Amino acid sequence: MKEGVNSKLKLDCQSFLGENSAAVLDSSRIAIVGVGGGGSHIAQQLGHLGVGEFVLIDPDVVEDTNLNRLVGATQRDVSKGTAKASVAARVVASVNPCARIWVETTEWQMCAIALRSCDVIFGCVDAIGERQQLETAARRYLIPYVDIGMDVHRIGGEFSIGGQVALSMPGSSCLRCMGIIDDHVLELEAKQYGAAGSRPQVVWPNGLLASLAVGFFVQLFTPWRTTYLPSVLLEFDGEAQTVSPSNKLPYLAERNCPHFADISSLGDPFWTAQGLRRSAATAKD
Amino acid sequence: MRIVFKITKRLLEEVRARLSRPHPFAFERVGFLLCRAGLLQDGGVVVLSHGLHDVEDGDYLDDSAAGATMGPHAIRKALQAAYNQGVSMFHVHLHLHSGRPRFSGIDQEETAKFVPDFWNVQPDLPHGAIVLSQDSAFGKCWIPGRKAPVDISSFAVVGIPMRRL
Numbered sequence: 001m002k003e004g005v006n007s008k009l010k011l012d013c014q015s016f017l018g019e020n021s022a023a024v025l026d027s028s029r030i031a032i033v034g035v036g037g038g039g040s041h042i043a044q045q046l047g048h049l050g051v052g053e054f055v056l057i058d059p060d061v062v063e064d065t066n067l068n069r070l071v072g073a074t075q076r077d078v079s080k081g082t083a084k085a086s087v088a089a090r091v092v093a094s095v096n097p098c099a100r101i102w103v104e105t106t107e108w109q110m111c112a113i114a115l116r117s118c119d120v121i122f123g124c125v126d127a128i129g130e131r132q133q134l135e136t137a138a139r140r141y142l143i144p145y146v147d148i149g150m151d152v153h154r155i156g157g158e159f160s161i162g163g164q165v166a167l168s169m170p171g172s173s174c175l176r177c178m179g180i181i182d183d184h185v186l187e188l189e190a191k192q193y194g195a196a197g198s199r200p201q202v203v204w205p206n207g208l209l210a211s212l213a214v215g216f217f218v219q220l221f222t223p224w225r226t227t228y229l230p231s232v233l234l235e236f237d238g239e240a241q242t243v244s245p246s247n248k249l250p251y252l253a254e255r256n257c258p259h260f261a262d263i264s265s266l267g268d269p270f271w272t273a274q275g276l277r278r279s280a281a282t283a284k285d
Numbered sequence: 286m287r288i289v290f291k292i293t294k295r296l297l298e299e300v301r302a303r304l305s306r307p308h309p310f311a312f313e314r315v316g317f318l319l320c321r322a323g324l325l326q327d328g329g330v331v332v333l334s335h336g337l338h339d340v341e342d343g344d345y346l347d348d349s350a351a352g353a354t355m356g357p358h359a360i361r362k363a364l365q366a367a368y369n370q371g372v373s374m375f376h377v378h379l380h381l382h383s384g385r386p387r388f389s390g391i392d393q394e395e396t397a398k399f400v401p402d403f404w405n406v407q408p409d410l411p412h413g414a415i416v417l418s419q420d421s422a423f424g425k426c427w428i429p430g431r432k433a434p435v436d437i438s439s440f441a442v443v444g445i446p447m448r449r450l
Contacts, residue, residue, distance in 0.1 A: 113324070113325070113326045114326055116323055116324075116325055116326065116331060117289070117325050117326060117327070117329075117331070119441075119447065140323065140333075141291075141323055141331060141333065142291040142293065142333050142441075142443045143443075144443065144447070169443070169444065169445065170293055170443050171293035171294070171295045171296070171443070171444070219445070219446070220445060220446055220447050221446065221447055223446045228445045228446055229445045263319060263321060263335040263336065263370060263372060264321075264371075266321040266333045266335055267320075267321030267322050267323045267331075267333050268321075268322065268323045268324060271321075271322055271323070271324075271409065271410070272409055273408070273409040273429040273430060275324060276324060276330065276428070276429065276430070277430055279324045279325075279328050280286065280328040281328075282328065283326070283327050283328025283329075
């Protein structure tokens with residue numbers, strides 16, 4: 001039986017992902033920002049896959065209204081007020097005790113430096129403005145950003161479920177190119193600031209979208225075919241129970257993203273030599 | 286100190302293509318990668334490449350002692366680009382073999398002379414030199430405040446699929 005380099009997982013059943021796939025996955029460092037309905041599924045699946053290092057970020061604690069969808073959370077977590085990120089860490093560690101897990105229970109902007117050395121960032125946050133900020137942070141350090149979004153809308157007298165999974169690769173189309181972020185939506189969201197209320201969320205679309213996001217990750221790092229990733233934007237129709245590549249993709253294929261084209265969109269915005277010396281000294285301490 | 290060098294797959298392909306063009310008399314071509322930098326949590330540095338600054342055909346010296354020898358105009362134009370754009374500069378050339386490349390003796394001597402000159406125009410930024418093979422890379426980074434260069438710890442190619450060189 002083959003084992004991951006630093007893992008107790010027996011990964012023979014996924015050896016078709018490549019001879020070195022266990023080592024590649026074990027040496028991967030991923031961040032999940034928002035470990036709620038969608039992010040908790042992603043953490044669980046990446047734990048099973050044998051990903052070695054996790055940065056799990058969520059400022060919220062488990063509430064009783066989360067139990068309809070939060071993978072790994074229990075009634076006991078509700079009564080103890082366990083952090084969602086700690087629940088995800090527990091789920092991952094229960095599968096792979098050798099995983100290196102960093103739990104951050106603050107807003108991601110407060111620990112953004114932890115994201116810089118990640119190989120992939122999964123964004124599982126609701127607000128469009130926050131998703132834009134997160135994608136911008138990922139692009140600064142040339143990190144692929146996988147975004148999942150799900151919505152339940154009331155149309156007429158009935159409800160409709162939809163969602164999408166997008167891979168924002170540095171150098172290629174971004175969420176704005178894909179039409180997920182636009183100024184009109186940002187403006188509407190800004191007007192509703194502070195009055196968002198609770199958004200309807202259910203477990204099965206979350207799980208489905210999270211699985212597709214994990215599929216993007218696997219195709220990026222341990223592709224099992226030589227034809228790579230036919231789509232970077234998948235759309236979910238909850239009524240038809242279908243997932244389809246977005247019909248926007250043919251138009252995006254040959255277009256360079258104009259939104260992160262400038263070199264100033266890379267790296268630390270306020271780099272100084274003093275900052276470098278301070279950072280190196282702090283790291284030694 | 287950990288130094289991570291990142292380049293998009295698209296830019297790497299472009300670099301390979303532009304440096305592979307035949308030159309009227311030089312045996313190989315060289316260029317400079319325009320880069321920005323970021324601090325890592327462990328005190329390391331991530332170097333993020335963004336574009337290639339070509340050395341123009343007329344700025345090579347006809348010198349059989351090396352595969353490519355840059356003349357003073359080549360260095361001056363690269364210094365000017367670093368100054369104008371506020372960027373780190375990483376000298377780049379190709380070795381046409383597989384496996385991990387190394388700097389030749391001339392590479393080591395010459396880079397040690399001209400790379401620190403970029404601190405005259407961008408004193409706060411790291412600068413360096415890299416050599417690419419068909420499937421790997423090697424490089425050194427000059428960090429502000431340190432005299433000796435540091436080996437680049439890892440090279441990441443950002444694209445589909447993701448690769449480490």
